[in-house]
Amino acid sequence: MSSASESHAQFPALGVCYYPEHWPEDMWEADAKAMVAAGISWVRIAEFAWSRIEPQRDNFTWDWLDRAVKTLGDAGLKITMCTPTATPPKWLIDEMPDMIAIEADGTPRRFGSRRHYCFSHLGYRAESRRITQAIAARYGQMDAVAAWQTDNEYGCHDTIYSYSAAAKAGFQAWLADHYGTVAELNKAWGNVFWSMEVGDFSEVELPNLTVTEANPAHNLDFRRYSTAAVVTFNREQTDILRRLSPDRPIAHNYMGEFAQFDHRPVAADLDIASWDSYPLGMLQNMQSYPSANTERDQKTYADCMRTGEPDFQAFHHDLYRGMGRLWIMEQQPGPVNWAKYNPVPRAGAVRMWSWEAIAHGAELVSYFRWRQAPFAQEQMHAGLMLRNNEPAVGLAEAKQFASELDLLDGADTIQAPIALIHDYEADWISALDGQSDDFAYLPLMLDFYRAIRRHGGSVDIIGPHDDISGYALVIVPCLMHVPDSLAHQIEHFDGQLLIGPRTGAKTIDFQLPKNLAPGPLASVTGVTITRVDAVPASQTISVSDDEILGNFKIWREHVTAQGTVLAMGEDGYPAVIKSNRTSYLAGWPDAALANNVISQAMQQAGITTHEMPGYLRVRQRGNKLIFVNYGDQMMTIPNSFSGTFILGMQDVPPAGVSIMHVDS
């Protein structure tokens, strides 16, 4: 990410998403005043307003937006202005109908909702620059415009991968650039395997519509290319914004659970890594995760239906904080409209989610949206205000949160003792590698993350190219390809390391490494993996030292070990192997095993562990410990924590928040 000169004194703060184009102009001023009265200081606008800004080509109707900006600014609100490229208007699509994306099955993705464009389409890229230039030129230097957002939710509705002619041309050029010769490409992909060799880059097809699965290396490169297309699209906007609107930080609003592009290179061109947090909708989505069929998952679902999965939001806060200044650009304010089921949040949940974001380092919590829209696709999505302009339940909770924010007293996020290495390519490679319908990267990451949090740990989530120095414990749950630079860092690392299954399982070209080890971590782990046992989640393999520690599920590696075998599987193969400061876990641990292995690793790293009851969670921000309770039962903060409560108390009610001041 770019460094930003922006002063942070104005944070933490509350924001809101607002659509002046949806409401009579005579409501704007009162809306702005009500926002300010609620403690809101930021307002995001215009991300879907293209058809009102430019109803026909080159016929710009700025007047209404000028007045909206003035009204909001005059009320003292800072504006996050957006480029409106997520919703190109109909006349533009009609001018160049081939700008839309094509699905893997060949179906066009047409006008009529949003995100109807292909990142690879050069014509639309030019239009993106043109409208960005126009809006930045008009508003870029206005005082009220204090930040930018590029586009909106890149990839929402599965819009990263397009199988269009434009994408094919772009992919072929990217490959030519990357490989130089087709001989290199054929070799890297192993195209000899099924006579898939190509004689020229122009012969390369997109990896869709093949008779059976395409070469996974082919697919991996297509995903890399697709990320590159997003990076280019985004950078073309940021280049213009930085030129025409200097000193304003630029954000993009990412989403939860979304991994179709690598966010890190996109984030490198931005200042702010914001995301849109909808805990209840995401809990519903998680029910379709491949391994979400256990009793534990069902219990969590029932217990947390009105608060969300207890570790999901925190994970994403930590994930995106690793890529820039953390904003919550859209925070769920009440029931939403788009999930399979859309329950009402538990009383207090909106405040709790807000505090949790702050605990994890957020500068801004911005609610989506100010007032419920009575029309179109999201009419059933709650706002802070009801559609009749009376306050909704969420507004009172936001106000309470605003009134409590001073308690932070300058406490700011510091480096955590634990780093968890996360990688988008690892997600793709594990999916493309197959072997098990129950294996999925995010649930595996969450299982490791949850075990740390169940022991009170604060975590930084970092990428495979980030600096690991300064951490007491680095956990690598599943890094399918280990870059040499990380292997080099690890060799010189003096903290504790915990390496999980499939780490180092592939070369950069999606080949198996010549050795049978975790790639370049062969010597540091001292393990050799001779076979993989991919069993359904229902068929576990128990792991024990003197007593049973838990089970492997879904994924189990048969290994030989040079280090000390700390635990064995019932199948007769080592399960946990310790070699100097590095532990290797040869399978996907269930909750019991993860709890055992990770609490032990924390203790070996000198990190105090706490037994967090139920769905109680904690995160440290500076000298404040912020506790939240996702469950439906009152929970008591363990006595192992010591400090002074400045908000709440030791007993945390459902959806409650307690804050403890600590001296450290």
Added chain:
Amino acid sequence: MSSASESHAQFPALGVCYYPEHWPEDMWEADAKAMVAAGISWVRIAEFAWSRIEPQRDNFTWDWLDRAVKTLGDAGLKITMCTPTATPPKWLIDEMPDMIAIEADGTPRRFGSRRHYCFSHLGYRAESRRITQAIAARYGQMDAVAAWQTDNEYGCHDTIYSYSAAAKAGFQAWLADHYGTVAELNKAWGNVFWSMEVGDFSEVELPNLTVTEANPAHNLDFRRYSTAAVVTFNREQTDILRRLSPDRPIAHNYMGEFAQFDHRPVAADLDIASWDSYPLGMLQNMQSYPSANTERDQKTYADCMRTGEPDFQAFHHDLYRGMGRLWIMEQQPGPVNWAKYNPVPRAGAVRMWSWEAIAHGAELVSYFRWRQAPFAQEQMHAGLMLRNNEPAVGLAEAKQFASELDLLDGADTIQAPIALIHDYEADWISALDGQSDDFAYLPLMLDFYRAIRRHGGSVDIIGPHDDISGYALVIVPCLMHVPDSLAHQIEHFDGQLLIGPRTGAKTIDFQLPKNLAPGPLASVTGVTITRVDAVPASQTISVSDDEILGNFKIWREHVTAQGTVLAMGEDGYPAVIKSNRTSYLAGWPDAALANNVISQAMQQAGITTHEMPGYLRVRQRGNKLIFVNYGDQMMTIPNSFSGTFILGMQDVPPAGVSIMHVDS
């Protein structure tokens, strides 16, 4: 519907569907005699015979059909002649290949089965008129031809919505006609929401192939347009038939559970609202209903696998009787071929279904088909005769039914004390509005309907524009949009009213009403709805007054009430609110709650309630109470009924029928 001059004296009667073109001509006469001997007086023919009537363009081969009509007529049978437009022949499709419908995903729906046409295609519309003209001119005035059927099962195999170029042109014209200007359309749809505004009617796309869901208002208008296309198609046929075949009533055969077009405007051009009743196939279909996963549903399935869902047939009899003279144009006579599973009916079920149809006001029960066809798609579908021309089990049951019909002794259907308001648009709007994968309109209607029937009530099902005067109790389970005319009727209504969830939730343009109330029923209900809690069927909310009355499931509204709160939800919001004569039920009731609320409403309306055991059901026709037992156990008619048994007795065996003469 048109009023028909037809005398009803010939009814109730038995009919059968017959395909002379499937059988050697030398069998026809014996077939006709056997029909008459079985008590059958009506025969339907020719709905799939186009390729035999006109094997090449303008080469009509009427001779065989002339002889078939004569043979049947000479035997004393009345003929329901059909227009053969459901199966245009191959030469016609080859002449204009673009007459076929296109699926939402862009796939063409080709020749090779039936219903391979698009209602919007002007060329096929001309052909429909041409063949209707030809067949009506030839047979319209023959004595034997006593009624007409247009086409066959409009919409079967999901054929209402076509995404063809013809449909697009038709839709655009319909919109232009309806809205006048695109500004009006943009406003009505709320197209500003995602820059979806259009500059000209020619820019409007069909609502398919969008990146995510299209604007629900867009979808709703497309459904309205699609209904208009069916109405036009049908009316073009009825105009010709009324001209060339005066004084013959015209029917169309609707289907069970089918709601893709609004049947009421189609019915307005017809005399007879017939439907095709296949209880066992429909029971199988119902297993895929979103909420059909409870223990109760599974028990009903096992208990009723050989009789059908106990309220499904009755519901449809009442539904279609509300749109015209009721005929059962196709009555299941034995196992069918098209459901997921196709069990043999319980002994007696064919007779029971026939009597139940009569109980609900049917004039005619016409079995499908006379003799099992040994070839093509439906060869495993039973007939009254086996394919070797021996009688099937169903024939004996039909004969028994025929022999018992005189017991009716002129009893005819009269207005019921209870009206249930049903609306096709409510079905569409609730589906398009989303919020819950478990919400579906028909199951909700059936839950209300079942509770009435579980208390012995007889019901008329009426549309939102029908007259409600004369009813003691009007139930509105879920009328998503309440027309002003109905609101006006309700204001002046002096009976009891029970209003269910989501009623009045939308304006005619698929927007949320400005108030937070059930639209125009704000003052009559006295409730304000501030939030909606859409939870999975497995997560219920209990409702109690002094004791627990039952639960809300799937849908729960958080309301504030001006009236008397009769019951509260465990979530702290009112559940049942009474305001003068109007009760509002703020959620989808489970069986216990529905039973409590509806029996109370019946009693308040002065309607005697009976506790119907198991799957025993009753319907009144004039001075006759007709009892049927859908279950697999003998059931005893409650003593609360008093009268004289003229068929069967107080103990009704499985698939049995009892008829009681009453004095009222």
Added chain:
Amino acid sequence: MSSASESHAQFPALGVCYYPEHWPEDMWEADAKAMVAAGISWVRIAEFAWSRIEPQRDNFTWDWLDRAVKTLGDAGLKITMCTPTATPPKWLIDEMPDMIAIEADGTPRRFGSRRHYCFSHLGYRAESRRITQAIAARYGQMDAVAAWQTDNEYGCHDTIYSYSAAAKAGFQAWLADHYGTVAELNKAWGNVFWSMEVGDFSEVELPNLTVTEANPAHNLDFRRYSTAAVVTFNREQTDILRRLSPDRPIAHNYMGEFAQFDHRPVAADLDIASWDSYPLGMLQNMQSYPSANTERDQKTYADCMRTGEPDFQAFHHDLYRGMGRLWIMEQQPGPVNWAKYNPVPRAGAVRMWSWEAIAHGAELVSYFRWRQAPFAQEQMHAGLMLRNNEPAVGLAEAKQFASELDLLDGADTIQAPIALIHDYEADWISALDGQSDDFAYLPLMLDFYRAIRRHGGSVDIIGPHDDISGYALVIVPCLMHVPDSLAHQIEHFDGQLLIGPRTGAKTIDFQLPKNLAPGPLASVTGVTITRVDAVPASQTISVSDDEILGNFKIWREHVTAQGTVLAMGEDGYPAVIKSNRTSYLAGWPDAALANNVISQAMQQAGITTHEMPGYLRVRQRGNKLIFVNYGDQMMTIPNSFSGTFILGMQDVPPAGVSIMHVDS
């Protein structure tokens, strides 16, 4: 099949699949020597090597393959050379893009994996002949080349049915040839049913994209045509191979559970009926079988997750042995990559599978593949060697198997006492006939087959046109159409006959027979079938004589019987009917009923029955009884077997093998 002059003295033997093009040339010689050292004498090569043989059109690069053949041959290995037509190279697809297959929904099946061709495409057929000619001319007479394989796994990835223009033209020509006139076609298909009559063969469409299901007779003929296309494609290769490489047997490698083409006419042009046996992957596939939801199935799954379904491999060995000399062209050597889950095999399983193949008459067990490939689609598929060229677990088991083979001592397969009649068209017809989502042909066949094996029986699986003389018992589980020739054989058959449900249910034109009987088996069975009761697998009908024998599931026929009723259903209809030497079973038996009926039939046929415990199975080869244990518990061979153990003993461990010498 053709008779082959090949001496069989070299068998049984071990083989392996090898890809010299995947490895540096300097590894080949050591690989060859290691194969020989492991006891391997056959090696299959080149089936995916087209892009290396002919990198551009007419630019043949034989040199590397020449050297590979020489290296392997010099090591003493016999080579099975393959035609590489399963993977045409990119330049060829680019020359004629319409050579690819089209899916039923209209989607093209493009280059990028394998099998990207349409069997009907005349241009590709010419290419297939050209490359076959080239490779056969070069290698056909070399000493080392001892056998041929045509193409690879016809139909893999559902590639038999193509809905291309080429397929349409081919189908129309085939119909014209078959029917002569469209009048005949219209009559045979019953096209009058829904006005589906055609006026010319050129009007016939492919049976896809119809509004609802196409005429099943239309579909059946399309399947027959598709088989004819495979036969032609394969025969064009065998004609060339027989001419240019005389005296080498020709094989094709079929697959398990695959029935999209009729294998018997293809096999008629081949010498060897080989198949690719992957027990663990197939067990995973079987979990999606319609009726695989019972507790028994779940237990088998858990017990046999590491060995496979106990009767699946044996069934296929017996099936393909009925079509030619039996080879296992690809034998699973460890975990594979393509199933939903891919567990590690139980220790010993590779040896057990190998011995089981021999027990069922295999000449060759050829492992797939020599060494794990570190790239492309199958990189996670185990080989006998790890990718770092150390031995995998499977190699030791193969070596053990090789060292034990002499124990056979010349024992060779002889005619079994029991024949099971299997028919690919019966599979198609039962699927096309519908009536039940739970009915599937292969599970039904396996239920009959399993019951025989549970009683120790050895079986030949034969086709409906094969000779039944010499068998003591012929079982016909479900022969939807009974050819007259078989009916004639049965009339003169003097053994016991057991006929199962749906046998004779259709004429050759997919019509119901005029009589209500099992077609031409009317008099021999003496049953009349008046109705079919198709219920879900969860709703069974019990069957008893004096006591309950078991249940019918899924399919039940209501019959009247002229013979002796041995058992009745609880529904009041006969269940098992005996007429002279013929038993008719009027439904799909569950395990208990199948065990009862089949053990009785075996005893009546004079065949000794044994109660095989658990998953222990036995098959006789000459004077050797070979026992295998698929379960996870030690099992004891029943004392009813008498003989001398020459391998293993009476207690057979999990994945163990025992061999008993018997005198008979």
